[in-house]
Amino acid sequence: MEEVPLGTTGETVSPLCLGTMYFGSRTDPETSRALLDTYYEAGGRFLDTANIYATWVEGYDEPESEPLLGEWMTERDNRDDIFLATKVGFEYGDVPKSLDPDVIEREVEKSLDRLDTDYIDLLYAHVDDRDTPLAETMAAFDRLVESGKVRHIGASNYYGWRLARANTIAEERGLTPFSCVQPRFSYLTPHRNSDFERQRPATDESVTYCDDNDLTMLPYSPLLGGCYGRADKRIPERYVTTENRLKMDAVADVAERHDVSGNQVVLAWLTQRDPPTVPVVGCSTVEQLEENLAALDVDLDERDFERLDGIETLGGLH
Numbered sequence: 001m002e003e004v005p006l007g008t009t010g011e012t013v014s015p016l017c018l019g020t021m022y023f024g025s026r027t028d029p030e031t032s033r034a035l036l037d038t039y040y041e042a043g044g045r046f047l048d049t050a051n052i053y054a055t056w057v058e059g060y061d062e063p064e065s066e067p068l069l070g071e072w073m074t075e076r077d078n079r080d081d082i083f084l085a086t087k088v089g090f091e092y093g094d095v096p097k098s099l100d101p102d103v104i105e106r107e108v109e110k111s112l113d114r115l116d117t118d119y120i121d122l123l124y125a126h127v128d129d130r131d132t133p134l135a136e137t138m139a140a141f142d143r144l145v146e147s148g149k150v151r152h153i154g155a156s157n158y159y160g161w162r163l164a165r166a167n168t169i170a171e172e173r174g175l176t177p178f179s180c181v182q183p184r185f186s187y188l189t190p191h192r193n194s195d196f197e198r199q200r201p202a203t204d205e206s207v208t209y210c211d212d213n214d215l216t217m218l219p220y221s222p223l224l225g226g227c228y229g230r231a232d233k234r235i236p237e238r239y240v241t242t243e244n245r246l247k248m249d250a251v252a253d254v255a256e257r258h259d260v261s262g263n264q265v266v267l268a269w270l271t272q273r274d275p276p277t278v279p280v281v282g283c284s285t286v287e288q289l290e291e292n293l294a295a296l297d298v299d300l301d302e303r304d305f306e307r308l309d310g311i312e313t314l315g316g317l318h
């Protein structure tokens with residue numbers, strides 16, 4: 001698997017990151033381990049988790065994803081091969097939604113313990129916190145980088161202007177900047193009035209900011225639940241627009257041309273875009289993962305990009 005540069009980190013990572021949100025909860029431990037093994041054997045080295053995964057699933061009050069990854073890396077003795085990303089900022093149990101320095105420091109200690117490691121390769125601010133001054137949050141992240149507990153930082157669910165402000169503050173004060181960004185992003189664009197609560201879909205402006213500043217985007221929910229290639233998965237309601245119906249026709253045309261699935265077309269579009277994004281893929285079966293990994297072999301040409309990007313936009317991203 002050929003690695004790609006990750007934002008301003010100066011490092012390279014696997015072109016598809018494995019999302020492990022439901023590992024150990026909705027996805028049982030045995031299947032989760034099979035997914036990790038399959039990904040690793042295919043050459044994948046980039047894992048995405050969070051301190052809160054997945055405490056909202058009924059029957060799982062405690063984080064399950066981080067401990068499962070920790071056990072798996074210990075068993076496989078491969079921690080140093082893995083580029084490990086986790087996140088802090090959302091509420092769970094008695095932990096508040098906050099990027100207050102004390103909360104960040106406490107939660108990172110808990111993540112390190114659960115992951116059975118002494119460093120995190122990439123720590124994301126999982127959500128913006130408008131009640132804590134950005135300077136305090138950036139200084140707290142910087143202290144963690146200085147201590148060696150965290151190697152790089154990224155931002156998830158930020159407005160473009162807040163990202164720009166955070167990195168300007170970091171630059172002015174000589175602090176570690178956000179080096180990459182994890183937004184909700186896929187080929188279809190949500191209806192402009194849709195409300196994702198605390199999730200932040202990428203916008204024209206945040207995409208431009210990332211592209212122009214070498215901040216790699218790592219799209220989450222890139223397959224919108226798998227809706228690009230499954231009759232049983234409808235387009236999520238917030239994505240039902242005229243433009244997206246036309247886009248689904250374009251996906252179907254390109255899929256037919258290459259004899260691949262619609263989900264593979266979308267992953268190929270995301271990874272071959274200029275600059276490339278690094279999709280954070282979620283899978284609940286090994287078959288899905290294998291199909292998603294095979295998307296790396298789908299070679300889109302100019303004609304495909306013209307078809308996919310040629311849909312008349314009605315106000316969203318092209």
Ligand SMILES: NC(=O)c1ccc[n+]([C@@H]2O[C@H](COP(=O)([O-])OP(=O)(O)OC[C@H]3O[C@@H](n4cnc5c(N)ncnc54)[C@H](OP(=O)(O)O)[C@@H]3O)[C@@H](O)[C@H]2O)c1
Pocket residue numbers: 018019020021022048049126156157182199219220221222223224225226227229230263280281282283284287288289291292
């Ligand atoms: N930063 C954030 O706020 C945030 C938010 C959400 C997620 N994330 C990260 O992003 C990762 C992915 O998120 P997501 O689960 O929402 O992603 P998604 O791409 O929207 O959905 C993944 C689901 O799509 C289906 N699927 C995947 N591959 C498929 C294939 N080849 N064919 C058919 N169906 C397929 C499966 O659904 P079924 O299970 O129904 O079969 C799978 O569980 C998470 O694990 C997490 O790491 C981050």
